[in-house]
Amino acid sequence: MTxxxxxxxxxxxxxVLSQRxxxxxxxxxxxxxxxxxxxxxxxxxxxxxxFNSPVSWEFVLKDAITQKELYHDWIEHYHAETADExxxxxxxxxxxxxxxxxxxxxxxxxxxxxxxxxxxxxxxxQLEFKTESGWRDLWDREPSAA
Numbered sequence: 766m767t768x769x770x771x772x773x774x775x776x777x778x779x780x781v782l783s784q785r786x787x788x789x790x791x792x793x794x795x796x797x798x799x800x801x802x803x804x805x806x807x808x809x810x811x812x813x814x815x816f817n818s819p820v821s822w823e824f825v826l827k828d829a830i831t832q833k834e835l836y837h838d839w840i841e842h843y844h845a846e847t848a849d850e851x852x853x854x855x856x857x858x859x860x861x862x863x864x865x866x867x868x869x870x871x872x873x874x875x876x877x878x879x880x881x882x883x884x885x886x887x888x889x890x891q892l893e894f895k896t897e898s899g900w901r902d903l904w905d906r907e908p909s910a911a
Contacts, residue, residue, distance in 0.1 A: 766856050768808050771863060778867035787813075793867060800829045801866045805859050816848035822855050824862055826873070826892070836873045836892055838903075861903060870895040 772789050776782055781792040787810030793801040803824035806814065814820070823839035840858050842851045865871070871894045878887040893900040901907060 766860065768806050768811055768856065771805055771856065771860050774860065775863045778863065794829060795866065798829045799835060800827045803862065816852045819843045820851055820855060822859060836890055838892065865894045865903065
């Protein structure tokens, strides 16, 4: 799989693509008034990136009208992988995001990770997609009970 394959999938799924300085910027208006934005390298630009160093990829979900950020996440890859594994994993993660955000219902679930009597602390947001087997996160893991 190449970054161009991902761009082709995104375009087929209704993403608006723009390209600037070797980077594809992807914009998708979801049916529920949410906009998804991310970016990825072109194949030519990826040849210039040192995948031996830590690499990250990020995406954001915003309210389409107010542009208020609803959810933001990033994925980082460190030294546990080889450069080829790191590049492959980044491509798979972007592919999964493009595929799921454009074809599945999703929700942003907010919950507290710690409570002391009636006080709740540490709010966490989790992006979940509705699949045949229930709500799952981006990596197809079943969400933990809140």
